[in-house]
Amino acid sequence: xxxxxxxxxxxxxxxxxxxxxxxxxxxxxxxxxxxxxxxxxxxxxxxxxxxxxxxxxxxxxxxxxxxxxxxxxxxxxxxxxxxxxxxxxxxxxxxxxxxxxxxxxxxxxxxxxxxxxxxxxxxxxxxxxxxxxxxxxxxxxxxxxxxxxxxxxxxxxxxxxxxxxxxxxxxxxxxxxxxxxxxxxxxxxxxxxxxxxxxxxxxxxxxxxxxxxxxxxxxxxxxxxxxxxxxxxxxxxxxxxxxxxxxxxxxxxxxxxxxxxxxxxxxxxxxxxxxxxxxxxxxxxxxxxxxxxxxxxxxxxxxxxxxxxxxxxxxxxxxxxxxxxxxxxxxxxxxxxxxxxxxxxxxxxxxxxxxxxxxxxxxxxxxxxxxxxxxxxxxxxx
Amino acid sequence: xxxxxxxxxxxxxxxxxxxxxxxxxxxxxxxxxxxxxxxxxxxxxxxxxxxxxxxxxxxxxxxxxxxxxxxxxxxxxxxxxxxxxxxxxxxxxxxxxxxxxxxxxxxxxxxxxxxxxxxxxxxxxxxxxxxxxxxxxxxxxxxxxxxxxxxxxxxxxxxxxxxxxxxxxxxxxxxxxxxxxxxxxxxxxxxxxxxxxxxxxxxxxxxxxxxxxxxxxxxxxxxxxxxxxxxxxxxxxxxxxxxxxxxxxxxxxxxxxxxxxxxxxxxxxxxxxxxxxxxxxxxxxxxxxxxxxxxxxxxxxxxxxxxxxxxxxxxxxxxxxxxxxxxxxxxxxxxxxxxxxxxxxxxxxxxxxxxxxxxxxxxxxxxxxxxxxxxxxxxxxxxxxxxxxxxxxxxxxxxxxxxxxxxxxxxxxxxxxxxxxxxxxxxxxxxxxxxxxxxxxxxxxxxxxxxxxxxxxxxxxxxxxxxxxxxxxxxxxxxxxxxxxxxxxxxxxxxxxxxxxxxxxxxxxxxxxxxxxxxxxxxxxxxxxxxxxxxxx
Numbered sequence: 057x058x059x060x061x062x063x064x065x066x067x068x069x070x071x072x073x074x075x076x077x078x079x080x081x082x083x084x085x086x087x088x089x090x091x092x093x094x095x096x097x098x099x100x101x102x103x104x105x106x107x108x109x110x111x112x113x114x115x116x117x118x119x120x121x122x123x124x125x126x127x128x129x130x131x132x133x134x135x136x137x138x139x140x141x142x143x144x145x146x147x148x149x150x151x152x153x154x155x156x157x158x159x160x161x162x163x164x165x166x167x168x169x170x171x172x173x174x175x176x177x178x179x180x181x182x183x184x185x186x187x188x189x190x191x192x193x194x195x196x197x198x199x200x201x202x203x204x205x206x207x208x209x210x211x212x213x214x215x216x217x218x219x220x221x222x223x224x225x226x227x228x229x230x231x232x233x234x235x236x237x238x239x240x241x242x243x244x245x246x247x248x249x250x251x252x253x254x255x256x257x258x259x260x261x262x263x264x265x266x267x268x269x270x271x272x273x274x275x276x277x278x279x280x281x282x283x284x285x286x287x288x289x290x291x292x293x294x295x296x297x298x299x300x301x302x303x304x305x306x307x308x309x310x311x312x313x314x315x316x317x318x319x320x321x322x323x324x325x326x327x328x329x330x331x332x333x334x335x336x337x338x339x340x341x342x343x344x345x346x347x348x349x350x351x352x353x354x355x356x357x358x359x360x361x362x363x364x365x366x367x368x369x370x371x372x373x374x375x376x377x378x379x380x381x382x383x384x385x386x387x388x389x390x391x392x393x394x395x396x397x398x399x400x401x402x403x404x405x406x407x408x409x410x411x412x413x414x415x416x417x418x419x420x421x422x423x424x425x426x427x428x429x430x431x432x433x434x435x436x437x438x
Numbered sequence: 439x440x441x442x443x444x445x446x447x448x449x450x451x452x453x454x455x456x457x458x459x460x461x462x463x464x465x466x467x468x469x470x471x472x473x474x475x476x477x478x479x480x481x482x483x484x485x486x487x488x489x490x491x492x493x494x495x496x497x498x499x500x501x502x503x504x505x506x507x508x509x510x511x512x513x514x515x516x517x518x519x520x521x522x523x524x525x526x527x528x529x530x531x532x533x534x535x536x537x538x539x540x541x542x543x544x545x546x547x548x549x550x551x552x553x554x555x556x557x558x559x560x561x562x563x564x565x566x567x568x569x570x571x572x573x574x575x576x577x578x579x580x581x582x583x584x585x586x587x588x589x590x591x592x593x594x595x596x597x598x599x600x601x602x603x604x605x606x607x608x609x610x611x612x613x614x615x616x617x618x619x620x621x622x623x624x625x626x627x628x629x630x631x632x633x634x635x636x637x638x639x640x641x642x643x644x645x646x647x648x649x650x651x652x653x654x655x656x657x658x659x660x661x662x663x664x665x666x667x668x669x670x671x672x673x674x675x676x677x678x679x680x681x682x683x684x685x686x687x688x689x690x691x692x693x694x695x696x697x698x699x700x701x702x703x704x705x706x707x708x709x710x711x712x713x714x715x716x717x718x719x720x721x722x723x724x725x726x727x728x729x730x731x732x733x734x735x736x737x738x739x740x741x742x743x744x745x746x747x748x749x750x751x752x753x754x755x756x757x758x759x760x761x762x763x764x765x766x767x768x769x770x771x772x773x774x775x776x777x778x779x780x781x782x783x784x785x786x787x788x789x790x791x792x793x794x795x796x797x798x799x800x801x802x803x804x805x806x807x808x809x810x811x812x813x814x815x816x817x818x819x820x821x822x823x824x825x826x827x828x829x830x831x832x833x834x835x836x837x838x839x840x841x842x843x844x845x846x847x848x849x850x851x852x853x854x855x856x857x858x859x860x861x862x863x864x865x866x867x868x869x870x871x872x873x874x875x876x877x878x879x880x881x882x883x884x885x886x887x888x889x890x891x892x893x894x895x896x897x898x899x900x901x902x903x904x905x906x907x908x909x910x911x912x913x914x915x916x917x918x919x920x921x922x923x924x925x926x927x928x929x930x931x932x933x934x935x936x937x938x939x940x941x942x943x944x945x946x947x948x949x950x951x952x953x954x955x956x957x958x959x960x961x962x963x964x965x966x967x968x969x970x971x972x973x974x975x
Contacts, residue, residue, distance in 0.1 A: 073921045075941050078759035088574065090470035090811035098465055348758050355794070383465060388801040388844075401465050 071274045072352070074266035074345050083340035086381040093424075096376070097139075100421050103375040103413075104131060105143035106403045108174055108364065109438060110411045111150060112181075112332065118157040124148050125161035127438035128171045131414055134436050137426040138418065145414065146403035147172035147204060151180070152197040159201030169243035174204035174255070178229055181259075181331035183208040187225060191232050198236040203243075203323070204253040205233055206409075208331060211262045214272060222272070223279040230254050230283035230325070254280060255326035255364055255407075260342045261334040269342050273327050273349035277361050280325045324396075324405055326362035332409065337367025340381060347385045347400075354389060360396055366409025372420040375408055382406055414438065467804075470811040472573045476563045478670065481512040484520055484693065485676035487527035488686025493520055499695075501669055504570035505808050505817035505865040513669045516692040521661065521701040524690040528632045528659040529707055531687030536629045536657035537621040540596035547595060547654055549682040551588035554581065557678065561671055565643055566808045568670045570817030570866070571771050573809050583946055584647040587964075590948035591651035594969060598656065599624035601966050602975045620657070620974075628974045629657035630738055631709030634702040636723075637672075638715045639665035639819050640774040640888075646672050648963045649712050650689060651948075656972035658710075660689045661702055667820050669693040706731045710738040712971065714776070717743040717886075717912075717957045740961025740971045742776065742953055744886040745914030747935065748907035749779030749943065752900070753787045755919035759941070761795045764892070767917055767943035769803060769870045772818055773890040776958075777915035779943050781883055782872075782894045783903055789896045793842075793874060796894075800844040803870055805861065815890055817865050824866040827889035831857055831871075834882040839873040839893070878906060886912070900925065904932045913955030917943045936962070 091099055109128045111120060128145045132138040148158050148171060155175045162168045175197035179185035185193075194205055207229045213221040237252035256276040260269050327346055330337035343365045350361045363382075369375060382400050386392070392399040400406050415435040423429050483492035497515040502508060514520075535543070554561065561584070562576040571580070594601070602624065620628045633653045637645035642664055653660050664672035676691045692698055696719075703711055703723050713723050720743040727737045749767050751760045767779030784792045808816030818824045835841055843856050861867035872892035876883050883893045897903040907916060915937040920926050930938040936954045939945060946952070951965035961971050 072758065073754070073756045075756035075759035075921070078756070078762050078942060082759070082762050088578070088811075089467060091467060092470050093468045095466060095468035102465060379465070384802045388798055 071267075071271040071349075074270050076266050076341070079266055079341045079344055083344045083381065086340065086384065087377045089377075089380045091376045091380065097421065097424050099376050099379050100372055100417050100424070101141075101143055102401065103372070103379060103408060104417050104421075105146060106407050107145035107414055107417075108147045108149040108366070108407045108409045109145045109414055110148075110332070110366070110409055111438075112176060116151060116154055118154065121148070121150055121154045121157045122161045124150070124438045125158055125165070125167075125171070127414065127436060129162065129165050129167040131418060132421075135418065135422070135430070135434065137422040137428055137430065139421065139425045142421070144171050146407050147174040149174040149176065149204075149206065149409060151175065152177055152193055152200070152202075155197050155200040155202050168201075169203070172203040172253075173201055174206055174253075175200075175202040176206045176208075176331070177202075178205075178207040180206070180208055180257075181333040183210055184212070187228060190225075191228060194229055194232045195236050198233065198240055198250075198252055201243075202252070203250065204255060205229070206255040206257055206328060208257045208259060209272065209276065211259055214263065214268070214275075219271075219275060223275050223282075226256055226276055226279035227283040227286075230280045231287055234283065234287045251323035253323045253325055253362075255328045255362075256280065257328045257331055257366075258346075259331055259334055260329050260338075261336045266341060266345050269345045270349055273346050274353075276327050277349060277353050280361070281357075281359065324360055324362045326364045326407065328364040328366055328407075328409065330365075330367040330409075332367035334367075338365035338369055338409075340377065343378065344381060344385065347382065350400075351386055351389065354392070358391070358395075360392070360399075360405060362405040362407065363400070364407040364409055366407075369408055369410050370412045370416060372413070372417045375413060375417065378408070411438070467812045469807075471807065472563060472566075472577075472809050472811060474559055474563060476560045478511050478564060478567070482514070482669070482673045482693070484514050484516055484524070485673065485679075485689075485691040486520070486524045486687075487531075487690065488680065488684070490676065493517070499666075501568060501667065503567050503865075504667075504819050505862075507864050510567055511670060513673070513693040516663075516694040516698045516701075518697075518701040520692055521698060521705060524661045524692050525632060525634075525702075525705050525707050527687035527690055528661050531685055532629070532631060532659045533620065535659055535685060535688050536623060538657075540598070540623060543654065543657065544592045544595035546682060546684055547588055547592035547651065550678060550684070551585050551592060553678045553682055554585045554588060554675075557674070558582070558585070561643060561674060563809075564674060565668075565671050566816070568668045569639060569642055570808050570819050571774075572813040572816040573811055574813065575771060575816075579946075580641060580644050583948070584643050587644075587647040587651045587948045591655040591969075594652075594966075595655040598627055598969065598973065601969060602627045602973055623657040623973070626975060630972055630974055631658060632707060633658045633660050633710045633712060633972070634705060634708040635660060635662040635712045636699045636702060636715065637662065637664055637713075638776075639668040640771060640776070642668035643671035643675065645714050646675060648714075648968075650675075652963070652968050653712075653972050654688065656969055658972050659687060661708070662689065662691050663699050663702055664691065664693060666693075666695045700726075703727070706733075708737060709735070710740075710971070712740045712961075714742040717959075720959060738971065740953075740963070741959035742961070742963060743914075743957060743959040744888075745776050745778070745912045745954065745958050746781055746884065746886050746910050747777055747779050747912070747915040747917070748781045748783055748910070748933070749917040750897075750903050750907060750919065750929065751782070751784045751788065751792055752903075752918075752920040752922075752925065753785040754921050754925075755788075756921055756941070757788060757791060757795065760919040761792065761799050763917060763919060763939075763941070763943040764792075764796060765799060765803070768872075768892040769800075769815055769890050770944050772815055772868070773870075773892075774819060774823070774888050775944065776886075777937060777944065777952075778888075779915070779917050780887060780892060781907075781910070782892055783897050783906055784894065785903070786896050786898050793894065796872065797842060797844045800870055800872070805867070805869055815870050818868055818889060819866070821866055823888065824868060827868050827887060827891060828857060830882055830885070830887045830889070830891060831868075834873045834876070834880065834891075834893075837880045837882065839876045839880060839882060841871060841873055843869050843871040878909060884910065900929060904929060908932075908934050911957040914953075914958035915939065
């Protein structure tokens with residue numbers, strides 16, 4: 057029985073159970089890998105390209121967001137001792153009120169669409185608002201220019217056992233993303249229809265057990281997929297040439313790089329660990345369980361869903377541990393490279409939600425590149 | 439507001455494209471060899487009576503690195519006469535060693551443990567060079583456990599009176615301390631005497647620790663023979679004995695093959711034999727000690743022999759973690775583990791899922807240079823062992839099972855094409871693999887392969903799981919995976935094996951006794967129970 061359907065009763069529709077001791081042991085094994093020289097440099101650049109450079113504070117200002125965007129587009133600007141070929145980060149991640157400033161800033165640098173704009177929405181971080189308000193939050197963020205919506209699930213409903221309610225809300229938000237995405241202006245000015253990724257934040261620190269993490273992951277993955285299927289049934293969409301057409305959803309996975317796919321499907325959805333406002337935030341065992349959920353979904357359906365650990369990943373070394381985990385958990389899946397080259401080791405399917413991580417990565421890269429460690433004050437603030 | 443100008447922007451664009459092209463899908467680990475230098479002497483003598491010495495006219499043999507076939511060093515083939523000297527030294531050292539205050543004896547063992555930690559990296563490297571096991575395992579498992587065994591047993595030395603409640607009265611105690619009788623190490627508790635210990639090549643130094651540490655804690659003296667193919671770390675341990683000032687003769691280390699081993703086992707002045715190795719040799723030893731010594735005493739004997747341990751996955755298990763358990767159960771140390779979970783029983787309803795996940799997981803295992811820190815599966819210990827494994831790979835297919843070797847996409851023909859695929863031409867290699875479609879009557883489901891080869895079988899009901907699991911001449915270890923506690927306990931009670939791991943596998947701790955039922959041997963090593971073999975109460 058599928059989680060999230062009306063009759064879902066947990067005792068009869070359990071997600072796979074997780075043994076916490078062995079999961080922790082497996083997660084710890086990834087930290088034992090020795091990543092040196094070329095592979096370290098490649099890994100650090102990769103991690104940099106996967107960053108969601110984040111600021112989520114009450115005191116955030118348009119100026120701070122502009123600084124963040126500049127750093128996002130060119131992380132090494134203003135610094136010597138760095139190799140010339142550093143990538144931009146994956147996205148900037150801000151509160152909805154600041155999305156329009158991101159848009160302006162990225163546009164002025166010609167980076168709109170390349171560095172994505174992610175916005176937390178749906179009453180972030182608690183989600184303790186009426187659904188209509190949360191959906192409106194989502195609409196406004198997309199209207200202002202967001203490419204990615206980071207929503208929070210209703211943990212109260214989940215912990216109370218009202219799983220349908222959790223799934224319904226995720227479906228509603230995903231539907232809103234699809235509807236607004238079809239209407240939204242493309243960043244390249246080529247008409248309407250902007251792919252909107254949804255990232256479902258499980259807030260695993262509040263779910264507490266790995267069994268809950270797995271179950272919530274499965275609910276989120278299925279709910280997003282159901283929303284896409286429902287939407288595809290009747291909605292018009294805009295294809296890559298700006299023409300109206302009909303969605304084709306014959307079980308094929310969303311293809312990010314396939315321009316013939318419906319625009320609103322041409323970016324992947326994510327499950328995400330944490331808001332960063334609750335301790336513990338992302339941990340390796342929690343992320344491992346989410347990777348396993350994503351892997352099992354792929355094995356079952358052939359569809360790809362991304363994963364974003366957020367909060368608590370501060371050091372370059374940690375980011376490499378996570379990449380090792382991704383590689384060894386999802387790296388050997390048959391057929392993935394044909395669907396999306398590089399699989400989960402790309403910014404389209406993997407992100408780090410972090411603020412302090414960028415500069416630690418830059419310091420490590422500078423050390424590898426020039427043999428010198430930079431002081432904290434040498435790397436630029438965002 | 440433009441923060442960067444157009445030319446910068448162009449550079450960033452192209453660099454981003456380049457980075458994206460360079461990294462995935464090819465992100466892989468660069469070689470990460472352990473580079474610390476260690477000194478291995480070109481040759482080693484025998485360690486007898488506290489001194490390294492090479493007997494006159496000694497025959498030598500080479501010990502090689504199984505991943506390169508290069509000679510590491512040469513060691514002496516000890517003759518029965520050498521064993522005589524070693525036993526005599528152990529006998530001579532016995533009264534004084536047993537008569538030391540227990541806390542003094544403990545100090546020596548603690549010192550050994552600390553010195554092992556201090557020389558841990560060196561020991562790990564030499565262990566890996568000599569045995570072929572990955573440096574990751576010798577560094578993180580073997581050597582830390584070696585130190586832990588010495589620490590643990592050192593702690594018992596002055597507390598044996600709490601474990602063995604010997605009966606004692608003033609009169610009897612006095613009479614027993616007469617001539618020819620060993621001193622008491624606790625009230626009513628005495629050492630067994632001279633212990634002859636013969637150990638295998640799969641965990642060379644760890645097996646030495648399992649044997650030596652409890653023997654010393656209980657006031658015994660030792661003659662130990664490391665395996666023919668892996669003598670080096672035991673010889674470094676002898677150096678450590680010298681460094682810590684262990685009294686001469688308390689531990690003697692003689693190298694050699696089966697002839698040396700037999701000389702120890704059959705020696706008339708040895709009081710106890712401890713053997714870890716194959717069931718075949720264990721039976722020969724048991725026969726040998728069935729006859730009393732010339733003085734009418736029987737030798738004591740403990741045997742830790744082979745296994746074909748069942749690993750049972752129920753449908754209500756945490757499957758992803760169970761797969762990790764399967765991996766550590768059979769591919770740890772190239773499967774050269776007596777308690778390896780080599781017979782996998784999967785409940786029918788999850789069989790396909792488990793096989794699929796096992797296949798995916800297996801493809802991420804890294805087989806190769808044991809000295810690379812990222813290697814998961816190293817080299818097979820010897821040419822002889824490799825041909826034994828390849829014999830079973832062939833036999834399994836002949837008997838009708840399907841061999842699966844993830845990571846190798848070519849044909850796996852009956853002549854084992856594939857089992858060395860992608861691995862160096864020098865050295866002894868076998869890719870980790872498993873058989874499906876195995877029937878309980880197949881040889882690969884009954885005999886110990888001692889390699890990275892798993893036999894996958896299925897079952898339908900818990901009762902069938904138990905009866906199939908117990909359908910073996912062995913009884914060393916077992917694993918059970920279920921999220922249901924009551925089922926776990928009930929099944930564990932019904933499995934006839936010395937160890938039952940629940941929701942984990944291959945976990946070792948000095949405080950936990952280890953040993954077998956049936957043809958897996960008798961006697962326990964580790965824990966309080968492990969001390970029992972080394973005392974007379």
